[in-house]
Amino acid sequence: MTQTAAEGPLKDLVVIEMGTLIAGPFAGQILGDFGARVIKIEDPKTGDPMRQWGRSLPQGLSPWWPVIGRNKQSVTLDLRTPQGREIAGGLIAKADILIENFRPGTMEKWGMGYEALSAINPGLIMARVSGFGQTGPYASRAGYGLIGEAMGGLRHVTGEPDRPPARAGISIGDSLTAMHAVMGITMALHHRANTGRGQMLDVALYESVLAVMENLVTEYDLTGYVRERSGSILPGIAPSNVYPCAEGEMILIGGNGDTVFARLAETMGRPDLAKDPKFIDHASRGVNQGELDDLIADWTRGFTLPDLLALLEADGIPCGRVFRAPDMLENEQYKARDTIVETDHPVFGKIKMQGAFPKMSETPGKVRWPGPTLGQHTDEVLTGLGGLGAEKVAELRSKGIV
Structure with missing residues (x-):
């Protein structure tokens, strides 16, 4: 698997990704698509669960991981150990951005809260992704996507009116949260360019969903109307x-x-x-x-x-038409804009996936490589950016810390 040099508007940035599943890692994926060096820290034994997710597992591997792990470097570190946290802290000290989506309080328990990290890296932008935010009575609760989608109002208005609330068919709440995290990161980068100071971003899943709920709250506040499920229509918007069509289409x-x-x-x-x-x-x-x-x-x-x-x-x-994956691969608009791209995978060979969006005229994003194998870049990163010797890395590996 050939890894090409970074390109794009973020190619001078180093991102440490300490998160699993979708919300945090999708934010890392977007930054990596546009050139950032994204160093993903994973548990040495299991890695990100996304490595095992998927309805089908061709050749025993997840078809999800090549997408959400693309353009990233995988480093294994056991953050439950003092040595693992010390090494992670050394990497964060040299990074521009940290993305984490642990339950609130976890980073503080490890001595890696924003105050501690900004003391060693004043320019650090720390994006903290969680279900309910870092404050408030719900902060310590486990917050998966479906809960945030419900609390943010999306689930109640999704589906047929005579049936229970439906889901969108994708993890839309997590993806919206990732996009809000990236939006916040880009604004924080602009602030840092003007002041030299980083900041902490508190990105809550339920708030990210609420942000796209249009006039739902205001309409109720002004009229008392509670928007309900309406199936395939928006009430009052017709046709x-x-x-x-004929033939069941x-x-x-x-x-x-x-x-x-x-x-x-x-x-x-x-x-x-x-x-x-x-x-x-x-x-x-x-x-x-x-x-x-x-x-x-x-x-x-x-x-x-x-x-x-x-x-x-x-x-x-x-x-x-209502597009499915086969329609996308055959469609002339998709082909004309390279909306679907092809990249090399060490096991699957050539694989197709969505490209990097939005398209930029001067500094476009790019899929440079698919999700790496677990710990593929541990030695490269720890002996380079981490400043450790090869013998030290080997010693840590023998102890299961990397």
């Missing part, structure tokens, strides 16, 4: 739904703007709909949403998905 159509709806009505051969008092404007279509969706569904059933896509696209009506 904007998934509709049936489905199409998404968004025609809720007045001018777009008028074009849709023309395409349907029903220009009268745009003048009907029940559908003449945004508010009217929202009130009569169910009736309008039924009319559109009756029309879409008469077309195959490809034919209907071509027809609607020709008339400038927002539409699309």
